[in-house]
Amino acid sequence: MLSEQLQDAIVESGDRLGEQTLYIAPSRIVDVCRFLKDERSFVRLSSVTAVDWFPAEPRFEVVYHLHSLERNDRLRLKCRVSAENPEIDSVTGVWRGANWYEREVFDMFGIGFRGHPNLKRILMPEDWDGNPLRKDYPIHGYKYSYQSE
Amino acid sequence: MKALEEHVASMLAPEPAPAEPGKGRHMVLNMGPQHPSTHGVLRVLIELEGETVRKAAPDIGYLHTGIEKQFEAGTWLQGVVLTDRVDYLANLSNNLVYALAVEKLMQLEMPARVQWMRVMLAELQRIESHLVWLGTHALDIGAMSVFFYCFREREEILRIKEMFSGQRMMTSYIRPGGLALEPPRGWEKRVGKFIRDFPDKVDEYDDLLERNPVWLERTKGVGFISVEDMLDLGVTGPMLRAAGVKLDVRKNTPYSSYEKFDFEMAVRTENDVFARYRVRLQEMRESAKIVTQALEGMPEGPWQADAPKMLLPDREKMKTQMEALIYHFKLVTEGYRVPAGEAYQAIESPRGEIAYYVVSNGTSHPYRVHMRTPSFGNLQGLGPMIEGTLIADTIAAMGSMDFVLGDVDR
Structure with a gap:
């Protein structure tokens, strides 16, 4: 799947239920994505999301779903991100469409994306506290969100 | 909202007088969140230079209800009712994708009748959704009567849905493991009557619009966005097919036995609002073909999978057998x-492409459900589509994307 010089970026790979998954070292994600888009015809980024494995460490998994129209193939990339420093490089430089998906992950999980052109909350109000999709964020309760009123 | 205020303030700050009067003076127009043609609560900040749109920034999140979080609190079955409420104009499609994802995890094969029934319902849903789009989009542009024709047929589909599930919109009819209820007595007659008449009705809409000079003027050559931009930004569905890209998940990776049906992928190459209209109209005709085929070849058999560990037992067995009761x-x-x-x-x-990413940790609650909704991806294309065009074309271009805000904000 990947070329020689990117082979070491793969931490782990798996194929289950007919879906291929590659675990990528977080520092190499942009290189891998650029290679997959340019050389392996994954022109579409279907989605970017994350999974919170609290209290395990590394806590987060950032999940990318790629789609190649030419070969009608789908691929899942995963990066493990730690809880102390939840940050990863943005892939907006590869697919512009990653913009809102990464903002959503930032909003919901509090994972930062280095090099993102407009990293701010997208679904929640801008002055909201906490990241709703984290497992330690309560599902019940109410928090008044408008400071000015 | 602070950044937004700063943005507006910076826009309103006095500028040095331009060398050429009227040139280079920008104004920010706030469209929505209560604008009727956003079909929901979408806010778009449009920066204008004269009548030309220079920049358009959608502001979403007004309809965010935390559906993905709610999934994690309920059981797998309780998740079905949440999927209805994501894209409320295509709830059966959302039911279907969730059911397929869960069944994939459970490695459960559905009986032929269930698969065909699902295809039939999903196609009726497609017709219904396109009818709402056509009616409201024509209304936005000023052709009011089309709306009444479209909603007349939509009403009949809603009644068919009510007949199957007892609900007109939030049906929750397609569930992991099969269908929610046994198909009602006489459904073949009802669906058959509707689908026999339907192709003529599509011709009727076409007659109303095809040669309507106002409609043509407002849709032809409007709302162009390049194919590269669309693929890059994650736009899918009729938008992409109206630009000549053959991407239809039903054809590319058939699910739920779509490979057994004979239908064409509707593709146009003009890549404007009119082409999107033609594509959707053609899709309605193709969907009618699929429903007819499903009706004629509906296999006999059970309407649920044989999976006693996930489906409620038969009432009668429950009263007589200990195991069923347990x-x-x-x-x-x-x-x-x-x-x-x-x-x-x-x-x-x-x-467009709707995809659910479902993660289980082996318990009776979903660990994580992520919805890759088509409207979210499509809406990213709004800026590139209307930037550089006239403000008057914004409504037509926006309408042609057919987004549902429940689908965007989840």
Whole structure:
């Protein structure tokens, strides 16, 4: 799947239920994505999301779903991100469409994306506290969100 | 909202007088969140230079209800009702993709009748969704009567849905493991009557619009966005097919036995609002073909999978067999468990590629459900589509995307 010089970026790979998954070292994600888009015809980024494995460490998994129209193939990339420093490089430089998906992950999980052109909350109000999709964020309760009123 | 205020303030700050009067003076127009043609609560900040749109920034999140978080609190079955409320104009498509994703994790094969029934309902749903789009889009542009014709047929589909499930919109009819209820007596007659008449009705809409000079003027050559931009930004569905890209998940990776049906992928190459209209109209005709085929070749058999560990037992068995009673108790109090793992299932909803990424940790609650909704991806294309065009074309271009804000904000 990947070329020689990117082979070491793969931490782990798996194929289950007919879906291929590659675990990528977080520092190499942009290189891998650029290679997959340019050389392996994954022109579409279907989605970017994350999974919170609290209290395990590394806590987060950032999940990318790629789609190649030419070969009608789908691929899942995963990066493990730690809880102390939840940050990863943005892939907006590869697919512009990653913009809102990464903002959503930032909003919901509090994972930062280095090099993102407009990293701010997208679904929640801008002055909201906490990241709703984290497992330690309560599902019940109410928090008044408008400071000015 | 602070950044937004700063943005507006910076826009309103006095500028040095331009060398050429009227040139280079920008104004920010706030469209929505209560604008009727956003079909929901979408806010778009449009920066204008004269009548030309220079920059358009959609501001979303007004309809965010935390559906993905709610999934994690309920059981796998309780998740079905949440999927209805994501894209409320295509709820059966959302039911279907969730059911397929969960069944993929459980490695459960559906009986032929269930698969065909699902295809039939999903196609009726596609027709219904496109009818709402056509009616409201024509209304936006100023052709009011089309709306009444479209909603006349939509009403009949809603009644068919009510006949099947007891609900007109939030049906929750397609569930992991099969269907929610046995198909009602006489459904063939009802669906058959509707689908026999329907192709003529599509011709009727076409007659109303095809040669309507106002409609042509407002749709032809409007709303262009390049194919590269669309693929890059994650736009899918009729938008992409109206630009000549052959991407239809039903054809590319058939699910739920779509490969057994004979239908064409509607593709146009003009890549404007009119082409999107033609594509959707053609899709309605193709969907009618699929429903007819499903009706004629509907296989006999059970309407649920043989999976006693996840489906409620028969009422009669429950009263006579101890094992069925135990299953019933366990299913109602705890819910069924799904093997640990993850599945990504994509299907073609009326708006484009809808995909659910479902993660299970082996318990009776979903660990994580992410919805890759078509409207969210499509809306990213709004800026590039209307930037550089006239403000008057904004409504037509926006309408042609056919987004549902429940689908965007979840």
